[in-house]
Amino acid sequence: MVRNSGPVLHYAAAYEDFRTRATRAGVPVYNQLTGRADMAGKQYLLDLSAAGHPVIPTVDRAQDVARLPEVPEYVAKPKAGADSIGLRFLERAELAGLPWHDGVLVRPRIHFRYEVSFYFIDDTFQYALYAPDPERRWKLERYEPTPEDLAFARRFIDWNAIEHGIQRVDACRTPEGELLLVELEDLNPYLSLDLLDADSREVFVANLKASLRALTESLEMPAQ
Numbered sequence: 001m002v003r004n005s006g007p008v009l010h011y012a013a014a015y016e017d018f019r020t021r022a023t024r025a026g027v028p029v030y031n032q033l034t035g036r037a038d039m040a041g042k043q044y045l046l047d048l049s050a051a052g053h054p055v056i057p058t059v060d061r062a063q064d065v066a067r068l069p070e071v072p073e074y075v076a077k078p079k080a081g082a083d084s085i086g087l088r089f090l091e092r093a094e095l096a097g098l099p100w101h102d103g104v105l106v107r108p109r110i111h112f113r114y115e116v117s118f119y120f121i122d123d124t125f126q127y128a129l130y131a132p133d134p135e136r137r138w139k140l141e142r143y144e145p146t147p148e149d150l151a152f153a154r155r156f157i158d159w160n161a162i163e164h165g166i167q168r169v170d171a172c173r174t175p176e177g178e179l180l181l182v183e184l185e186d187l188n189p190y191l192s193l194d195l196l197d198a199d200s201r202e203v204f205v206a207n208l209k210a211s212l213r214a215l216t217e218s219l220e221m222p223a224q
Contacts, residue, residue, distance in 0.1 A: 001030040001212070005188050009080060028219050030212060031165025037156075037184035042079050042105055048159075048181065054152065055181040056107045056172070062100050065092070071108040079103035112172035115182065116143050118153035119191065120167045121207045122214075125150055127200060129192055140192055152179045160186055164215040166208070 008015045022029050037044050045058040057068050060079060068074070076098055078086040089109060090098075098104050115137060116130035130143040145153070153169040160167065168189035170182040193201050 002188055007085075008187065009085065012080070028215055030215055031167070031186060032162050032215070035162050035165070035167075035186035036160050037167075037186040039187040044184065045105065045181075048156075053155075053159075053181065054179060056110060058105055058107050060100070060103070060105055062096065062098070065095050065106065068106065069108050071110075073109040075107045075109050076104055079105050110172060110174060110180070112174055112180075113177075115170065115172050116145075116149075116179075118145065118150070118169040118171070119189070120153070120157050120169070121204070121211050122162075122164055123154075123157055124207065125153070126204055126207065127196060129195060138192075140195055142195070149179065156181060156184050160184060162186060164211050164218075166191070 019033055021027075023033060031039070033039070045055060046060055048055045049058045059065060059067055070092070073089050073091060074095060076088045076090055076095070080103060095106060098106070112134060114130050114132050114134060116128060117140075118128045119126045125145075128143040128145045128149070129140040131137050131140055133139060152171065156169050157167055165186065166189055168185040168191075170185065171179045172182055173179055191204075193204065196204070
């Protein structure tokens with residue numbers, strides 16, 4: 001079970017070696033190593049954006065900048081980045097000077113109403129937290145999602161198709177009220193469990209144990 005390991009960016013080669021050996025040996029890993037989101041890099045943001053999903057528009061080539069909306073500022077960050085490392089805010093005219101060949105993602109800077117995170121174990125929703133102040137991303141409070149909110153989050157959980165694992169769907173609420181995906185953390189999501197009440201934490205732990213048990217049972221060989 002991978003937890004509290006920090007951004008893979010800092011030990012990418014070792015992590016890839018771990019993935020390769022675990023897959024080759026058939027060792028069960030939690031989260032399962034089949035994730036298509038952050039676990040596999042940031043390409044999924046480009047794929048989802050190109051496919052028309054409700055994602056902040058994202059490009060990684062200079063020739064695709066025209067696909068981005070006209071806004072005062074854009075966000076550029078390394079394609080292999082994490083935790084806002086290398087994050088830059090640029091005007092549109094400055095995008096031409098980016099080192100695109102080094103791997104960079106560019107998105108419009110959205111002045112959203114707030115960010116909200118939906119936490120799942122397997123495909124089951126657990127709880128949601130949000131940051132009511134856009135300037136204080138990690139000053140989180142409990143959030144009660146609407147059915148429409150959960151339908152939004154679940155479409156990305158379904159797309160990712162991890163049977164056993166913890167996933168966090170991060171989204172932002174635009175001034176118009178729309179939710180847009182910021183990222184889908186399926187490797188080692190920070191859970192902010194300290195912000196939950198004791199009963200909610202106990203429920204989460206019980207569900208996590210059940211998920212781990214289901215993973216191991218799914219790997220047991222049938223009796224001969």
